[in-house]
Amino acid sequence: MAKTTLHRVTVQFGDCDPAGIVFYPNFQRWIDAASLSFFMQCGVPPWRELVKTRGIVGTPLLEIHTKFHQPATYGETIDVHTSIEAWAAKTFRHRHVIKRGDTMLCEGTEVRAFVIRDPADPERIKAIPIPEDIRALCS
Amino acid sequence: MAKTTLHRVTVQFGDCDPAGIVFYPNFQRWIDAASLSFFMQCGVPPWRELVKTRGIVGTPLLEIHTKFHQPATYGETIDVHTSIEAWAAKTFRHRHVIKRGDTMLCEGTEVRAFVIRDPADPERIKAIPIPEDIRALCS
Amino acid sequence: MAKTTLHRVTVQFGDCDPAGIVFYPNFQRWIDAASLSFFMQCGVPPWRELVKTRGIVGTPLLEIHTKFHQPATYGETIDVHTSIEAWAAKTFRHRHVIKRGDTMLCEGTEVRAFVIRDPADPERIKAIPIPEDIRALCS
């Protein structure tokens, strides 16, 4: 079974909109944080170290798909459960499930790639083959 | 052809992450703003008026799917092109395309519903059939 | 000595700007969260309950003053230490100190008021005298 990590968030007043519920881009913000937290909990160094040792700038998002089942509001504690459910040559697919206790609030996938600065044009970034050691740490 | 509106955004320094590119939940923030802007440009009053006249609190998101093709950075002007590509009994599907000039940056869909406070429990919200007059304004 | 509470934050990648350090409005976001956390840790119910029992909508900000001493970056854990250092008839002054371990990152004050919906115009809000019971809980 895929390694799964947990990223806990307390919903704040300022995360909620005039309807009193979480403004949904904040769910994406927490999902993004859960992705990085997943790598760090698996033992991968933070990007600001990897950029120096291996040129890896991060794992930008290629595609996201999320279904929202239940709203959340401030004062609540929610957990993002994160794993990698599929690996391709140059991309991988995260699965994220956000729960409040046993209630599923939202669930979805992210497709990401590991990128370096393009040697031909450092203004641009470029996907690299999935590093084997990182894949081993995260499976 | 479906009515299409434009929502223009200037990318700010604070919208970008340590890799120097837009932190992607900000794209979702702009897509959300483009959705509301779509309704207002089509002549639908803002939610804070609709809640008083018709009890409609807003159009919370049920599902989002976005593909990211190109990054953007601060100082750039980008446009979100928004339409409704499908109507169901109680939901509708937005299409959003974000461009910088002629370059497509990202594209995707949102499924949303019109909701009111649940009369049985005002803490909860409840989807209603798509209002015909709003559908007419937005098609 | 004034009651002091602690609000812990893990700095996320997306909280940082292209210079790699926390985009400062996020410090204000954490200070705002620390203010609400202070009241809840002191035993004051969340605003969505107080609005029903006593009409209190929240404690909007009247004035903020913050000095930034050291930057922070993602992966770091920081603590907001919050107290109320002065009470006036209709306002109070928070003191917030943000530390990473023993290093002070920033410090400042917020002046806030308790507000209700204005009975004469529910679109507007209106400051009320500091409720004695809340003051007692928070001193």
Add this chain to the structure above:
Amino acid sequence: MAKTTLHRVTVQFGDCDPAGIVFYPNFQRWIDAASLSFFMQCGVPPWRELVKTRGIVGTPLLEIHTKFHQPATYGETIDVHTSIEAWAAKTFRHRHVIKRGDTMLCEGTEVRAFVIRDPADPERIKAIPIPEDIRALCS
């Protein structure tokens, strides 16, 4: 009289909190954007160019002081009026006034410095004397 620039913002639904008014750290976000906009409108290149030509990473904030007079809500257009009201050896003080039409919503100051990467430790940043040419462009 000091050069003054204008930075226009349309308040979005997601910028507002459960009380229906702008969540105040968003005012700081717009003030930060207005600061950068001020420099660009005065003819100073964006930081990502200055970092390459002169090593200047940006103008991090040292101190902020803001008074909030009136709330704002979504759908409203507001303007940040920005100037530099004082120059010191290594710092300068911005003045920002936010208005909705003729109504002043908030006003305040920011003290900032121009910084470069510290040659002794590129992980750190370091203030430099105010560049004379930039000062001339901005006065």
